Amino acid sequence: MIELIHHIVRISARRDRTEINAAMVDAMEDLFYPRALTIHRCYPGLKKMVVFACAGINPEGRYIHNAYLPDYQYCQPIDSMPLLKRCRKEMSIVLDILEDGSHRLIFPVISLDEPIYMIDITLPEDFSADRRVALMGLIEYFGNHIALLNYGEADTLTGLASRKTFDKHLFELLGKADADNSASALSGNVRRQGGADNSHHWLAVCDIDKFKLINDNFGHLIGDEVLIMLGQVMRQSFRFDDQLFRFGGEEFVVVLPDTPVGGALVVGEKIRHAIHQMNMPHSASAFARVTLSIGIAAMAPEADNPPQQLIEHADRALYRAKHAGRDRVCRFDANLDG
Numbered sequence: 001m002i003e004l005i006h007h008i009v010r011i012s013a014r015r016d017r018t019e020i021n022a023a024m025v026d027a028m029e030d031l032f033y034p035r036a037l038t039i040h041r042c043y044p045g046l047k048k049m050v051v052f053a054c055a056g057i058n059p060e061g062r063y064i065h066n067a068y069l070p071d072y073q074y075c076q077p078i079d080s081m082p083l084l085k086r087c088r089k090e091m092s093i094v095l096d097i098l099e100d101g102s103h104r105l106i107f108p109v110i111s112l113d114e115p116i117y118m119i120d121i122t123l124p125e126d127f128s129a130d131r132r133v134a135l136m137g138l139i140e141y142f143g144n145h146i147a148l149l150n151y152g153e154a155d156t157l158t159g160l161a162s163r164k165t166f167d168k169h170l171f172e173l174l175g176k177a178d179a180d181n182s183a184s185a186l187s188g189n190v191r192r193q194g195g196a197d198n199s200h201h202w203l204a205v206c207d208i209d210k211f212k213l214i215n216d217n218f219g220h221l222i223g224d225e226v227l228i229m230l231g232q233v234m235r236q237s238f239r240f241d242d243q244l245f246r247f248g249g250e251e252f253v254v255v256l257p258d259t260p261v262g263g264a265l266v267v268g269e270k271i272r273h274a275i276h277q278m279n280m281p282h283s284a285s286a287f288a289r290v291t292l293s294i295g296i297a298a299m300a301p302e303a304d305n306p307p308q309q310l311i312e313h314a315d316r317a318l319y320r321a322k323h324a325g326r327d328r329v330c331r332f333d334a335n336l337d338g
Contacts, residue, residue, distance in 0.1 A: 007138070010023045010026070010027070015149065020149070025037065031131075033124075034122055036122040038120040039053075042114070043240035045236075050240045051075065053065070068169055068172065070240070075240075083104065083120075087108050087115070098122070101125040107121070109143035157231075162246060200264075202298055203296065203311070206252040207250060208226070208230065209326040233275060237271045242255065265296070272294060272327065291327035295315060297310060297317060317337060
């Protein structure tokens, strides 16, 4: 019991998903001696859910991946994993007895009627009832701690990640962009459509056109409702590993990983058209429609493209989109925006 309390204290002291996962793996390993363990982060989508194996224990040992930046090589569609798929469908713990008698259990961590994490653990057949109760208690605590973290990282209005969260992880995002761009250049492999020589991570700044008119004509409550609706459309339209943030006011920021130039523009056009289909709140139905202007800029290594300059480049592309008539996507061009 004292050892369990010690691990709960260690987990509770963490405020970063990756560190929380690492502390959880330590606790599982020290307390329950699992034969295998995977902590999956879940990314729901309109067509399929993707799960990211962000931490765990396998035959090679303990592993921890950055929980904020899903790595494709550790991601799978949940449809390819029958036991996890069943867990999502039943929204409860599922059990599979393996050929050697081991018990494989999947524990869902649920928020807003969807699993946000799944803990996949394999235990010996003689794992005692008392230890099962302790295991379930630890996983329940983990879920509560993650829920508090979600609350702290999210924008309270839209539910997207907040400006504070963006600022906290910008250096990680730039580091990931640097590493991935270097790897792509060496291997020639690109995970998204397009050639390796023009694939980058991108920062997109999205701004609602003439949002002040909505607030002035219909009031801030309607303005807030538009922001909430737009956040929902964006969440449904972007890919599972795109990072979405509400930057403040009517401005949103998206990080698009490993995408060629043409692909980044296509993604921008996709969200722009999705916003066209968004219905205004009933009391503001006289307002024709909401439109979005988007500026995108490539994320280069920090030495070549420091954080403030990156944001400035995307902002300049956004201003060009505004000045060209709004409701369009523009990519930063040093010749036009320099």
